[in-house]
Amino acid sequence: xxxxxxxxxxxxxxxxxxxxxxxxxxxxGPGEVRLAVRTVGLNFLDVLLCRGEYPVRPDPPMxxxxxxxxxxxxxxxxxEHLLGQEVxxxxxxxxxxxxxxxTVDAAVVVPRxxxxxxxxxxxxxxxxxxxxxxxxxxxxxxxxxxxxxxGAGGVGIAAIQLAVARGARVFATAGGPAxxxxxxxxxxxxxxxxxxxxxxxAVLKATDGRGVDVVVDPVGGDVFARSWECLAFEGRLVxxxxxxxxxxxxxxxxLMAANATLVGLSWxxxxxxxxxxxxxxxxxxxxxxxxxxxxxxxxxRVVSLDETPAALTELAAxxxxxxxxxxxxxxxxx
Numbered sequence: 001x002x003x004x005x006x007x008x009x010x011x012x013x014x015x016x017x018x019x020x021x022x023x024x025x026x027x028x029g030p031g032e033v034r035l036a037v038r039t040v041g042l043n044f045l046d047v048l049l050c051r052g053e054y055p056v057r058p059d060p061p062m063x064x065x066x067x068x069x070x071x072x073x074x075x076x077x078x079x080e081h082l083l084g085q086e087v088x089x090x091x092x093x094x095x096x097x098x099x100x101x102x103t104v105d106a107a108v109v110v111p112r113x114x115x116x117x118x119x120x121x122x123x124x125x126x127x128x129x130x131x132x133x134x135x136x137x138x139x140x141x142x143x144x145x146x147x148x149x150x151g152a153g154g155v156g157i158a159a160i161q162l163a164v165a166r167g168a169r170v171f172a173t174a175g176g177p178a179x180x181x182x183x184x185x186x187x188x189x190x191x192x193x194x195x196x197x198x199x200x201x202a203v204l205k206a207t208d209g210r211g212v213d214v215v216v217d218p219v220g221g222d223v224f225a226r227s228w229e230c231l232a233f234e235g236r237l238v239x240x241x242x243x244x245x246x247x248x249x250x251x252x253x254x255l256m257a258a259n260a261t262l263v264g265l266s267w268x269x270x271x272x273x274x275x276x277x278x279x280x281x282x283x284x285x286x287x288x289x290x291x292x293x294x295x296x297x298x299x300x301r302v303v304s305l306d307e308t309p310a311a312l313t314e315l316a317a318x319x320x321x322x323x324x325x326x327x328x329x330x331x332x333x334x
Contacts, residue, residue: 001018005096005099008060030077035070036073036100041325056093066093087112114204134240144169145214148183157183160183161186161296164223178321194223218246235260239263
């Protein structure tokens, strides 16, 4: 038997998720592997999946969890070379990672070096890959400036760390003194408390009216709308989430008048399958940066599978900072 977190209907995580005892999975098919799951990283998208609000909407019953570290314990034809390896993987919904085992496409599996423990590894896929490709597609280079919204969240901290590693000057927004302190701790030169200060005015003051070269926005809503006022000439705004609501429409004439660029990025919905080699290369650099200390995924708490619905409720209410990791297999790591 296996244990798996299952949502039988859509709604708030604490209302719809429960741990089910299920029969063992069938053997992996050709090109598939089965993982004994060690750890799973939680994300706001798991909340959206439970609510039925994520762009990819699997029908219930559904298991969330899209980033996992584990050991390959069974392999289908063509994937035998992965048997026994420690790996990082992003499962294909509705077969999410929040269970003792998960079967995944071998194409989305990346070997994990032993220099990176499974708790750290489970904090990398969605947040750090999203931040990595946001900065890559924005063309951020050394000496440029970047504004990161929700800077104390998972994607926000990753974007701050990676932008600093690129030699950029980083500004961040967050709600409250505790969260702005976290932004500064991870490398932000300026951290604006959006609850008490106008972030547009603060950014323009800090740049002598020029604005920033890049905005990374996981928030959406009014934050997205006001971010255009922060952009410098030929600035780029990368929209990576809607935690604060759907962004308003953008008039192309406004983009033309400002010589601005809007980039949309949903890493988990396409990149692992359509840019597999680029994703693996990004992982290798992230693993190296973890080993050197340039990247420090901030894990605020490690919880059990049974504690996961409550943890997702806290995440949905924005009462968390950094990353929550679900520990399933106690066989390795801290």
